[in-house]
Amino acid sequence: MLVAKPLSGAGLGLRREMLKQISPHTKGMDFWEIAPENWIPMGGRYQKILRQFTERNSFVCHGLSLSIGSPEPLDIDFVKSVKHFLDEHNILFYSEHLSYCSGEGHLYDLMPIPFTEEAVKHVVQRVKQVQDIIERPLVLENVSYYAAPGQQMSEQEFTLNILKDADCLMLLDVNNIYVNSINHNYDAGQFLAAMPSDKIVYGHIAGHYDEADDLKVDTHGADVIEPVWQLLQQAYELHGVFPTVLERDFNIPPMAELLVEVEHIQHLQKTASSASLSKRQA
Template sequence: MKGSVGIGLRRDIADEVLSSDIIHPDFIEFAPENWMGMGGYWNRIRQRAVEKYPVSCHGLSLSLGSPEELDWNFIKDLKVFLDENKVTVFSEHLSYTKSNNAHLYDLLPIPFREDAVDHVADRIKKVQDFLGRQIAIENVSYYTPVAAEMTESQFINSIVEKADCKLLLDVNNVYVNAFNHKYDAKVFIDQMPLDKVEYIHMAGHEQIEEDLIIDTHGKAIIDPVFDLFEYTIQKMHPVPVLLERDYNFEDLPAISAELEKLRSLIKNHWEAVHETSK
């Protein structure tokens, strides 16, 4: 899967991804929560997808930053799902979605604090021990930092080191945060533990105010995010790259063209470097 391009398997485009000649990913990504325990038609779609493509999984509900105990029933089911679907990479958001049994259905920012590093790293280690694999944590977009006592890059570096986990680097999220919080995206990329990156996300976003971008996954990737992607991949080893698209699938040829653009950038940078170093 290294240096390959994939797309999330959404129900809106499942038929096209499985059957049509319009779109050609190298692999697909499941949100396991959307497919676990599914019977009938959608279970058959999942099976066909697994037969046709390598699969990665991007979790939604581990809620690594929550104060309460991890949901072990869910994690047991998750382990079975990852094994059954021969999942190569499993990732989760560096955020939380639950508090006191309330599912908040949003990715909330964890305070960038020393005690949060200890808490989250400990939870990641427990999950990794149980699953028998390293997981990749994703830098999320956030709209206000909460009670920060360190920078986001220090926070991410500390957790990756302490938990001995991998990083899912979402390049669009870096761009969105850099724009909203007014810092230099390339400097942030330079501060990331790039040798620990296992997977990359690319996506579109929406600028809703002069000074505010929302990470929507519903529009085409803009050129400055492609530029940041090129900047990033020149500094690191090949990993799988996923195009995140959650809705607005009407123009599938345009989405397919985005995949091809990612593929060609990967070819230019990763394969060229690989060839010259042989």
């Protein structure tokens, strides 16, 4: 029986290039996030190091290539390898992007699923298939997108329908809400408030690139900006405090600088928890 370590507080994506700066005993991090695709093929030394981390720390997995919305058949062998990895490292939560990255081959990018009734049914069926194999709820992340081909409903409606019909869970990416709200001219606070609190397992926050005033690109390659921090604080006020990962995928600064942003997440969580407690006691 799986008994995963509790998940709370603030986390960071663990990348192999960080290993020279950190150890399994590094303080300041409440949990770590890893992409299973980056570790499953690695053997020997890296597997030993990862085992030392997962034995001592809480972990979540955030996948890159499940391609849940793809028109191609689900890669069953890949899903089984993820299941084995999760079991081996005693990891409960496996999250993926509500998008697709394969058609006739791998596309090497996250493509938007059409916001249609047909697509909802297609994704729901595939989510249920994945959940049957991994023997856990799949956790789906709201993604950034730059076009909405064949749109029949809003991003909000599409996301809510899948979460409900597939009976899966949610990874709430606050930066993606901010980016999409600018690019597609909707109210970020309204979208945030519409998300189901009971589905949110954990969250993401990250930096992005300002291509123009009305075009933001989700890059995970910069510091988090103040409006996104404010949106995270609003998310805690609306949905309660949930575990949150700082994403940084390139232009990675020294660990001491990353810890400053992780500590800011923790500060916002403590502030929101204290405010909630004060309201209950009033």
